[in-house]
Amino acid sequence: MENIAGTKSSLTWAVHIATVLLVVLWLFPTVGLLVSSFRTADQITGSGWWAALFTSEQNEVLRAADPDEARVADGQMYVVSGNIFADNDSPTDKEISVWGTSSREIAAFQAGQTADLGDGETLTLEANGDYVWRGTEEQISGRGQRMFITAEAPPEFTTENYVTILSGGSTTDNMSKAFFNTLTVTIPATIIPIVIAAFAAYALAWMEFPGRALLIAIVVGLLVVPLQLALIPLLKLHLGLGIGKGFLGVWLAHTGFGMPLAVYLLRNYMVGLPRDIIENAKVDGATEFQIFTKIILPLSFPALAAFAIFQFLWTWNDLLVAKVFLIDATGETTVMTNQIVELLGTRGGNWEILATAGFVSIAVPLAVFFALQRYLVRGLLAGSVK
Amino acid sequence: MHPALQGLLTIIIGVSACIGYFYFSNQFLDKILLPAKGPKAGRNITRANQIRPWLFLFPAMLALGVYLAYPVLETLRLSLTDRDAGGAFVGLDNYRQMFGESKFWEALRNNLLWLIVVPAASTAFGLLAAQVTDRIAWGNVAKSLIFMPMAISFVGASVIFKLIYDTRAADTAQIGIMNAVWLQFEGGLGSFLFLRILPLLILLSFAGIVGYAGFIIGRPLWNGAYRAGGGAMKVGRAVVVLAAVWLAVLALRNVIDVMTMSFPYGEPQTWLTIPFFNSFLLMVVLIWIQTGFAMVILSAALRGIPEETIEAAIIDGANPFQVFFSIKVPQIIGTIVVVWTTITLIVLKVFDIVFAMTNGQWETQVLANYMFDKLFRASDWGVGSASAIMIMVLVTPILIWNVHNARKEMA
């Protein structure tokens, strides 16, 4: 429509603004989590995460270095000099705007001004924190001079939370085991259903046999069966068969639950492959098995990739199946989603832990999503649009 | 053995077992059982080709049968038995017990609310996003960002939104954006506009849309028009009309509440504990996730509309809104229905969000979580199964509709 004569540009602007608003609205929650995961516990409770992105004004009370150790004689007078931030182990990348020497007048002086503390005692504080404190022997003694500082601090982030979550911390906080467990659940639960479903989809798409239409209808029907229904009977079955709770059970369960979508998606794609190619392969002397492996599988790559992404995201993000079929009383086989839910209960207020754990759990799916989005979209379209 | 190693081994064993099964069963069929040689070659080939589909299908059928078909029947059976009485048949007792629980009715009511709000909002936002992103140069970037929550787990999303809804004591800094924004309201003109007028407009337009939709769908009933369809169709229409009227009345009743309610300005709220309102806060999470899905599908449908119909409408003098509502939307109505039903299915099964955020407290219970409670906390398999069957009953219309469509397509 852009090329049509006489279109108003105001509408184009409205479209741009609407899009920006939508994107910001949709991105805002995730960004909040990401930013929070890089802040210390004090920072998180001190201000909203949105404040962390901007330069913030901080008030600090700092002391000059201990005069008894640091003073230097300068004729009759004694001098203590240094950097107020460095002396107090405070980050030095701040810029002082105003300061004072008493809590009642914390903004008495501009940076760079010299304060007269009475009886010839002076204190000069520069914007970068350098100070010079000068006075008589009695004046420059005891404890260091207090300074009330108002400083502009740039945004500040830390990766400490990730260290805690991934390699240190207590057993409840450390996610590395859950991370590997999730991976262990996910990969076989993604690959095995693809292999099984691909053969079935080929049969349903390209082989003639009685009952084919009925089978396809059944697959379509099973597509919407809520997996809640499957929980008790299958748990009973697994316990009965001796599989119990564990990885094998969860792999089998994911294979079963992913099967309808896999068969449906792959069949829809395969049925759209040109008939001529398959017949030509038959004339060329390929058996059904060879047609499947040498012609159909390579050509179905987009659909296979699409389902693989679906199944990967679904198994990675799953909580219910893992809770029922995998996680036993020992908690050795916990997965990330489950651990986060537990953290929500036990450490509901510790956002530095929660945010980091949450972000660790969504990082892999997000990476997969952005890398393979093309296939995901194609798969969605194959599965939904008629 | 380390689970990761075990996993690797499973992949290798599992995949090679699958491929081996397919390969050797085919070899066995072609070389030993029915060889394509000798005097019976022709007959053997025909027979082998009759058997082969079942070889290809067998593992998938087994998985589908054991993991989906059997459980449906078994759950139905369990819902009629009592575990404590050694699995004795108790008829509809479990259902009776379930129907007697107020928590069940709360879950059902919430589920219906979810069913209306989430698909409607996701589809509407998705349509809006699809329409605006299709028309600008950086649309693909915008799309991929709106689509991104799709990759995030319900649990991850729950964490994200818990941060948004977080509450701190009144005299400390609020770190949840919702309370931070809330504390900006002081009862002045801004508060009046945002907290009275805006909800009023939303409620009124909702009542209007619902009422109008009900009117359109119900019109054939009292007009006696031939389009009213058969008996089942008429019942369906009547149900939709009743639901629409109920929703419209509900919305209008809330208008009064919104206008008269006194807001606790200046006090941080614990949002997730405010009954009724908190359900909507949970729905926001799912809408946030599903909008991207709706957008992707609808955007493809919008692009599939023949350009000529749009150009013809522009030459006929339609403005962009008329083009959108009178030309584009009617042409993608089929896709909108598909998106709507798909999201409906997801809503019916929603569990993780409620489980992670409120666990059904403060009147946010939904059926799936109610069922989980019954199964694994109360260990009441009978009532748990009965509530699972309730979910199944709710998805059945969609199941029938999908199967019907699939069969129509193949015929």
Next chain:
Amino acid sequence: MATLNLTNIEKTYGGKVNVNVLHNINLDIDTGELIVFVGPSGCGKSTLLRMIAGLEKITDGELKIDGTVVNDVPPAQRGIAMVFQSYALYPHMTVRDNMAFALKLAKKTPQEIDDAISEAAEKLQLGEYLDRLPKALSGGQRQRVAIGRSIVRDPKVYLFDEPLSNLDAALRVATRIEIAQLKESMPESTMIYVTHDQVEAMTLASRIVVLADKGIAQVGTPLELYERPENEFVAQFIGSPAMNLLPGEVVTTGAQTTVKLAAGGSIVSAAPTADADKGLKVNIGIRPEDMVTTSGDSFAFEGRVKMTEALGEVTLLYFDKVGDNDAVIAKLPGIHRDLRGNVVRMSASPEKVQIFHDGQSLYYR
């Protein structure tokens, strides 16, 4: 290299209602022939080809290749190769791999495969494209790969299923000539070619099989079909514009036959008749290009020219309709726009006049 014998071939599609699409097909094809199947769409010509290929089951009857019944032999073992309308190239394989696929499945040695491919590539000028994927080729090149893929297998019978219909007009002519040359370079090979394009059929075929109404309407060389169609269907199917059919009655019989036409005129045909035929109700058939204007009293047809179409080398005259027959069309050499609106008398020389009784030509009694 191979003969084909089709005996009483039947094809019926099962289902709730059985649909008979081909009935009682009998056809013998000799080594080195290029047989073209033509017919209106839906006549079953592609089905017949696919039955020969083994892609469709033969419901009844017998198909022999080189004297062996092959009804139950799978496609790959029939010694055939097929070129599809859509080329059916494997999109994920290079040109070389496309050609090698069948040979690898047949467990040929790499040396044999290489030799076959380079020979075919040379014949079809595909040498420089061997390592490309099909999507990097033009339509004509893809077509040549599809042909090359069949050549490397050195089959007994080549099957072509409308191989040119996906090409544009200019390329179609060029490729048609290439196929004709290919056939000349392989005089021993038998080819069966399905098309709906008459020009392809007339130029390529050693014999044409016209299929209609579930069966074979006529088998013959292109000129036989054009000059002596066996029935009204073939008469009207071959040639454009279609042959004019005019109803009449036999008045004199003998070595030549005179027919008095219902519309008034009369004409002499070279078709012989017996005395008993006198008074027989017939249709005479004259091709538009065989019609000549006449000023004399012996004319076959008289009518007002409703419209003219000057095509340059010829002019088409469209006459007013007479009764419920199709409007008569004449094709005259040169430009004759001035005839529009005039009443014109037309005739034709006796050997160009067909006589049909009950749809069957009297030449074939």
